[in-house]
Amino acid sequence: MKYADIAIQSPVFKLFTYSFDDAQNISPGMRVEVEFRGKKRIGLCFATSDDPTPGIPPAKIKKISSVLDQKPSFSTAMLKLAEWMSSYYCAPIGEVVRCALPSRMLKSNSPKTTRASSPHEIRPEGGISTLNREQAAASAEIIRSSSDGESRVFLLHGITGSGKTEVYLEIFGEMVSKGRTALLLVPEIGLTPQLTSRAVAKFKDDVAVYHSGLTDAQRHEQWLRIRDGKAKVVIGTRSALFAPLERLGVIVVDEEHDPSFKQDDGFQYNARDAAVMRAKLEGAVAILGSATPSLESLYNVKAGKYSKLEMNSRANFSRLPEITIVDMRAKQKREDRNKSEGNRKKRELCALSPELYDAIEKALNSGEQTMLFVGRRGFASLIQCAGCGEVIKCPNCDISLALHGNSGKKEKLNCHYCGYSIDAPNTCSVCGSDQISPIGFGTERIEAEITDFFPSAKVARLDSDTVMRSSTRRKILNDMRSGKIDVLIGTQMITKGHDFPDVTLVGVISADLSLSIPDFRSAERTFQLLTQVAGRAGRRNRPGRVIIQTRQPSHLSLVSAKNHDCASFAEAEIAQRIESGYPPFTRLANIRISSTEKKKARMAAETAAEIIKKMLLESRSESGIKLLGPAPAIIEKLRGRYRWQMLLKAPSASALSSLLKNARPKIESSLPGNVRFGIDVDPLNLL
Numbered sequence: 302m303k304y305a306d307i308a309i310q311s312p313v314f315k316l317f318t319y320s321f322d323d324a325q326n327i328s329p330g331m332r333v334e335v336e337f338r339g340k341k342r343i344g345l346c347f348a349t350s351d352d353p354t355p356g357i358p359p360a361k362i363k364k365i366s367s368v369l370d371q372k373p374s375f376s377t378a379m380l381k382l383a384e385w386m387s388s389y390y391c392a393p394i395g396e397v398v399r400c401a402l403p404s405r406m407l408k409s410n411s412p413k414t415t416r417a418s419s420p421h422e423i424r425p426e427g428g429i430s431t432l433n434r435e436q437a438a439a440s441a442e443i444i445r446s447s448s449d450g451e452s453r454v455f456l457l458h459g460i461t462g463s464g465k466t467e468v469y470l471e472i473f474g475e476m477v478s479k480g481r482t483a484l485l486l487v488p489e490i491g492l493t494p495q496l497t498s499r500a501v502a503k504f505k506d507d508v509a510v511y512h513s514g515l516t517d518a519q520r521h522e523q524w525l526r527i528r529d530g531k532a533k534v535v536i537g538t539r540s541a542l543f544a545p546l547e548r549l550g551v552i553v554v555d556e557e558h559d560p561s562f563k564q565d566d567g568f569q570y571n572a573r574d575a576a577v578m579r580a581k582l583e584g585a586v587a588i589l590g591s592a593t594p595s596l597e598s599l600y601n602v603k604a605g606k607y608s609k610l611e612m613n614s615r616a617n618f619s620r621l622p623e624i625t626i627v628d629m630r631a632k633q634k635r636e637d638r639n640k641s642e643g644n645r646k647k648r649e650l651c652a653l654s655p656e657l658y659d660a661i662e663k664a665l666n667s668g669e670q671t672m673l674f675v676g677r678r679g680f681a682s683l684i685q686c687a688g689c690g691e692v693i694k695c696p697n698c699d700i701s702l703a704l705h706g707n708s709g710k711k712e713k714l715n716c717h718y719c720g721y722s723i724d725a726p727n728t729c730s731v732c733g734s735d736q737i738s739p740i741g742f743g744t745e746r747i748e749a750e751i752t753d754f755f756p757s758a759k760v761a762r763l764d765s766d767t768v769m770r771s772s773t774r775r776k777i778l779n780d781m782r783s784g785k786i787d788v789l790i791g792t793q794m795i796t797k798g799h800d801f802p803d804v805t806l807v808g809v810i811s812a813d814l815s816l817s818i819p820d821f822r823s824a825e826r827t828f829q830l831l832t833q834v835a836g837r838a839g840r841r842n843r844p845g846r847v848i849i850q851t852r853q854p855s856h857l858s859l860v861s862a863k864n865h866d867c868a869s870f871a872e873a874e875i876a877q878r879i880e881s882g883y884p885p886f887t888r889l890a891n892i893r894i895s896s897t898e899k900k901k902a903r904m905a906a907e908t909a910a911e912i913i914k915k916m917l918l919e920s921r922s923e924s925g926i927k928l929l930g931p932a933p934a935i936i937e938k939l940r941g942r943y944r945w946q947m948l949l950k951a952p953s954a955s956a957l958s959s960l961l962k963n964a965r966p967k968i969e970s971s972l973p974g975n976v977r978f979g980i981d982v983d984p985l986n987l988l
């Protein structure tokens with residue numbers, strides 16, 4: 302008789318001991334079927350031994366019903382990674398396993414794998430490219446480090462257009478030729494078609510693409526291909542972190558600053574940080590690539606944990622665009638004067654400054670493309686009654702409803718958080734006035750204005766409303782590349798990774814929305830956003846131009862972006878973070894409590910805070926941890942739930958994780974019914 306420690310999908314932290322016969326041939330990493338609380342469940346074996354766990358009478362230990370794997374589903378390194386993630390993120394081990402395996406592998410009686418249709422409709426796109434001096438130096442340094450068996454972490458800081466992709470592919474080629482494998486994590490597959498196409502062109506059938514857009518069957522099939530060694534290069538989003546590659550040589554996290562590497566619901570982990578840990582456990586090299594690295598990564602360079610490699614010139618000798626900041630307060634003054642003089646000049650009553658208007662006109666006349674970034678989708682952020690000031694809010698969320706849908710269709714008011722939608726009213730429900738006006742600019746409104754001003758221009762819009770289907774997105778991106786679109790208007794989506802060689806003008810309708818978000822990272826995010834979107838301009842031989850409209854023209858984020866000065870921005874922002882005691886100088890955990898009943902949420906949060914205060918007192922503040930709150934979340938009501946939160950600020954990750962580990966069960970057992978509770982370690986979203 303032998304014993305196995307099994308992780309089971311349930312909200313518990315510990316492993317459960319089961320017994321098995323020698324003949325069952327179970328080793329760590331294999332899936333097994335067991336009986337758990339009267340039900341058949343699939344679990345993952347983490348360890349086996351000849352002796353039962355001390356303290357449990359052997360007669361009470363149940364037998365493993367059956368073994369589901371002939372070879373382990375998890376390697377030793379992956380088991381260690383799962384244990385680290387469970388401990389670091391204070392999440393049940395079964396939850397980590399559930400995220401790591403295709404859902405089919407964890408369901409009893411799941412259908413046997415049949416051949417799924419090919420998941421990637423990706424056209425190989427190639428051409429041999431030779432590396433320039435900077436690219437060659439960066440890849441040589443990383444390859445040398447890898448052959449020396451070091452598992453170092455590199456921050457590849459290359460300006461937009463510096464050709465980081467070529468460096469990745471060069472290193473992957475080297476790894477594959479040595480019989481090792483490579484993993485590339487990207488923020489979103491649909492937004493990086495060029496990168497994926499080029500990898501497919503270079504490595505052909507050796508590539509597997511793994512992301513959330515796959516069906517369960519496709520996911521399972523790709524997973525098996527990877528585990529069986531048929532795919533040597535894996536490209537994927539967040540969940541590809543768990544790809545069962547063996548002999549892993551390198552993990553690349555491209556656009557490492559992108560918040561989408563953080564899983565924001567359920568098991569909240571950051572795939573970038575976990576990738577660094579996986580590389581360490583696998584003896585692989587980790588590369589974090591970005592034109593706008595996160596302050597966390599820059600700080601890790603300063604602290605000597607990461608090595609920085611820089612690429613400061615564009616791969617095709619094009620120059621960084623010239624950036625102009627336009628002060629919209631001046632425009633407002635002119636408009637007010639014009640209004641009072643009864644001089645309604647149409648051009649001045651829109652979202653475009655004369656500077657941006659002229660630049661678009663000039664680009665159109667010379668047959669060049671323009672991209673316009675707008676912070677919000679929809680027509681307007683909200684509608685307001687001019688009579689009484691009433692703003693219509695979502696009944697489920699503490700958020701005003703956005704106006705959507707012009708061009709003949711019935712206008713709608715939509716909630717961007719919960720999907721609530723109603724027809725836009727013609728009169729105010731409070732005072733009956735019919736003077737209801739849209740406030741703020743969304744992508745639809747900019748599209749309408751551009752079409753109005755430049756009727757012969759071919760205009761397209763890229764936001765989550767227009768790209769519900771991935772085929773639409775592909776078509777828009779292809780049309781943009783082939784020059785069938787003159788002006789592309791979009792949200793965040795247009796800022797990421799695209800290489801449209803004929804875009805010479807980029808306009809930012811307003812930088813203010815991003816700056817106004819009440820989050821300690823809003824300056825950093827704004828700098829990253831502006832630098833990334835500006836980087837879309839002038840990527841070939843024609844010089845690019847960028848126009849940023851704002852009411853805060855002297856804000857450091859804007860001035861640094863204008864001067865392409867990442868170093869000064871980082872230095873000033875780091876000083877600011879030290880002073881205010883925020884990451885990367887402290888570690889944060891956000892404890893969130895919610896309920897459909899307002900009072901219950903508050904009371905549960907207060908009880909949880911008492912539990913933590915008591916624990917901090919008992920430790921006589923040795924841990925140095927501070928508790929902020931509890932307080933209602935900035936968005937107090939979301940999807941019908943009232944939300945409270947409290948923030949823990951700790952000097953180190955280990956102090957934080959040991960406190961959370963002890964606090965979690967106490968808080969959980971204090972919760973009344975109808976209350977949800979979650980711990981978010983290293984939170985990126987504090988709203």
Ligand SMILES: [Zn+2]
Nearest residue numbers: 686689729732
């Ligand atoms: Zn009214």
Ligand SMILES: [Zn+2]
Nearest residue numbers: 695698716719
């Ligand atoms: Zn809502």
